[in-house]
Amino acid sequence: MQKILFVCLGNxxxxxxxxxxxxxxxxxxxxxxxxxxxxxxxxxYHVGEKPDPRSIEVARKNNVPIxxxxxxxVPEDYEKxxxxxxxxxxxxxxxxxxxxxxxxxxxMMRDYDDVKDSLEVPDPYYxxxxxxxxxxxxxxxxxxxxxxxxxEKD
Ligand code: 4NP
Numbered sequence: 001m002q003k004i005l006f007v008c009l010g011n012x013x014x015x016x017x018x019x020x021x022x023x024x025x026x027x028x029x030x031x032x033x034x035x036x037x038x039x040x041x042x043x044x045y046h047v048g049e050k051p052d053p054r055s056i057e058v059a060r061k062n063n064v065p066i067x068x069x070x071x072x073x074v075p076e077d078y079e080k081x082x083x084x085x086x087x088x089x090x091x092x093x094x095x096x097x098x099x100x101x102x103x104x105x106x107x108m109m110r111d112y113d114d115v116k117d118s119l120e121v122p123d124p125y126y127x128x129x130x131x132x133x134x135x136x137x138x139x140x141x142x143x144x145x146x147x148x149x150x151x152e153k154d
Contacts, residue, residue: 002150003036005077006109007095008087011041011070014121014135015087016051018109020059020066021136022143031151038081040073042094047072054124058132062140075099085109085146088120112145113138 004022008015019039026032041047049070050056059066075098077084083105086092096102109121121138124131 001034001036002083003081004038004083004085004150005073005081006037006039006085006087007042007073007091008039008121009041009043009091009094009123010046010052010125011039011068011072012046012049012052013055013125013132014123014139015039015041016066016068016070017055017059017064017136018085018087018121018139018143019068020064021139022147024064025143025147029147031147035150039068040071040077042073042091042098044072046070052125054129054132057129058136061133062136073098078103081105083107083150088123109142109146110138112149113142114145115141 006015006018016039019037022037026035047070051066056066078099084103085107087109108119110119121135124135
């Protein structure tokens with residue numbers, strides 16, 4: 001069982017969508033039993049909230065089920081998860097700041113993207129709906145390759 005945690009700032013836009021897309025990929029491939037997934041935010045502003053309505057809408061449009069409640073990243077997540085997948089460099093730095101060291105499995109989501117126009121999944125919170133489809137496309141590509149990496153390494 002591989003344990004994967006997706007992390008952004010608020011845990012209402014990017015990381016719930018990343019988790020939902022990864023879950024959808026493993027469900028379709030019959031790999032559900034091999035993974036445990038979750039998502040969290042480095043900030044506490046939206047704890048307890050459902051995903052942003054724009055993330056719910058873009059998931060629905062792309063036929064991906066999404067259902068989560070925001071929670072904050074805690075240092076104990078480092079012990080529980082094999083991979084901690086940060087959406088941007090600020091999340092990555094905040095995770096190291098919160099724990100005091102770099103976990104071996106701390107990676108950036110776009111390390112796995114084959115379109116290399118940026119290292120980051122852009123924060124869509126203050127933008128329009130188009131930003132959410134762009135985030136969806138980035139997350140879909142990145143998670144497809146991330147899952148390939150995870151299943152081919154053992
Ligand atoms: P997320 O987006 O990190 O992708 O969930 C954000 C959500 C909320 C805020 C910023 C980014 N905020 O400032 O409240």
